[in-house]
Amino acid sequence: MWHEHSSPEAGIRALAHDIAARMRARLRSAGHCTLAVSGGRSPVALFQQLARTDIDWPNVYVQLVDERYVPPDHPDSNEGLVRHHLLGGRAAHAHFLGLYRAGASIDQAVAAANDEFRPIDLAILGMGNDGHTASLFPGARQLDDALAPHAAHYLHVTPPQAPHERITLSLAALRTCGHLILYITGPEKRGILREAEKKIDKRLPVSFLVAEPGVSLDVHWHP
Numbered sequence: 001m002w003h004e005h006s007s008p009e010a011g012i013r014a015l016a017h018d019i020a021a022r023m024r025a026r027l028r029s030a031g032h033c034t035l036a037v038s039g040g041r042s043p044v045a046l047f048q049q050l051a052r053t054d055i056d057w058p059n060v061y062v063q064l065v066d067e068r069y070v071p072p073d074h075p076d077s078n079e080g081l082v083r084h085h086l087l088g089g090r091a092a093h094a095h096f097l098g099l100y101r102a103g104a105s106i107d108q109a110v111a112a113a114n115d116e117f118r119p120i121d122l123a124i125l126g127m128g129n130d131g132h133t134a135s136l137f138p139g140a141r142q143l144d145d146a147l148a149p150h151a152a153h154y155l156h157v158t159p160p161q162a163p164h165e166r167i168t169l170s171l172a173a174l175r176t177c178g179h180l181i182l183y184i185t186g187p188e189k190r191g192i193l194r195e196a197e198k199k200i201d202k203r204l205p206v207s208f209l210v211a212e213p214g215v216s217l218d219v220h221w222h223p
Contacts, residue, residue, distance in 0.1 A: 003220045008045070008185070011222030015183060016049040018218070019122065022179060026121045027056050034061040036123040036169070036177070037086065038134070039068075039078030042185060043124065047086035057093040061118055062086065065125060066135040067099040068164035069106045076164060099154070099167045106156050106165050113154040113167060121178040123169070131192055131204030133182070135159065135168035138203050147171045147208060171208050180209065180217040190221055 003018075005011035019035075026033040037043065064078050072079040079098045087096055097116065101109040127133045136146050139160040146155050151170035158165055174180065184193060196207035209215050 001218045003218060005220065005222040008222055011185075011220060012045050012049055015046055015181070015220045016053060018220070019046075019050065019124065019181065020053045020055055022122050023055055023060065026178070027059055030121075032059045032061065034063065034118045034121050036063050036065045036120045037082060038065045038124055038126045039081050040126050042126055042183060044081070044085050046124075046183065047082065051086050051089040051091040054090060057091050060091075060094040061097060062091075062094045063097040063118065063120070064099050064167075065123055066166055066168035068166055069100060069109065070164055071102065072098065072100060106167065110152075110154050110156050110167055114152050117153045117173075119176070119178075120173075123174065123177045123180050125174075125180060125182045125209075127182060127184050127189060127193065127206050129188060129192065130161075131196055131206050133206040133209065134174065135166035136171065136205040136208075137162065138205055143202065143205065145170075147202070147205070171205075174209065175212075175215060178216070180215065182206075182210070182217060182219045184219065184221050186223065193219065193221075 005014055023033045067078045068076045070077050099113050125133050130138055135157045137159045140157050142157045151172045153173040154167050155170050157168050196204040197210045200207045200211045209217055
């Protein structure tokens with residue numbers, strides 16, 4: 001479903017309200033909720049809004065959609081971003097499941113993440129101008145593995161252009177999430193998404209979610 005908002009402020013309010021409502025419903029029905037979040041600059045304001053939201057955070061598990069394989073104190077770390085902007089205020093009581101393992105290789109960290117994987121109730125995704133979502137990059141040498149129907153939950157991906165090796169949820173893992181929310185901004189990304197909706201195309205990996213019938217996904221967009 002497409003949700004269009006008039007401004008960044010209106011978009012963040014509506015998106016935070018949607019996420020909180022879904023989390024509360026899951027908490028009422030199951031007693032716990034697992035939320036997977038993405039990094040980057042776009043979700044910072046959303047994280048800050050959610051951190052102030054009255055949710056049963058002690059029964060919430062927060063994990064990452066993907067991670068640059070750098071220590072949490074590195075400026076490019078998604079874990080560092082989430083700890084700084086989301087896991088404060090009311091949300092400080094949530095349980096966090098990171099992907100970086102100090103002293104471990106990225107492949108050892110991938111194995112540990114798959115061993116500790118929790119089924120995801122709600123995942124918040126972004127999208128790059130190249131049509132990638134999570135760390136499913138067009139042209140990545142591991143892309144076919146990450147798109148395979150029976151792929152592991154987490155995989156190691158090497159971006160063709162972007163810095164840092166990545167750990168990412170596979171397409172199969174994303175499709176098993178209870179619900180997906182894609183948050184994008186600006187006219188360029190709107191145009192890319194409209195193109196991706198036309199057909200499944202490895203040149204636009206997000207198309208495997210938005211052009212696939214039966215995927216439970218909402219898109220929130222503002223200029």
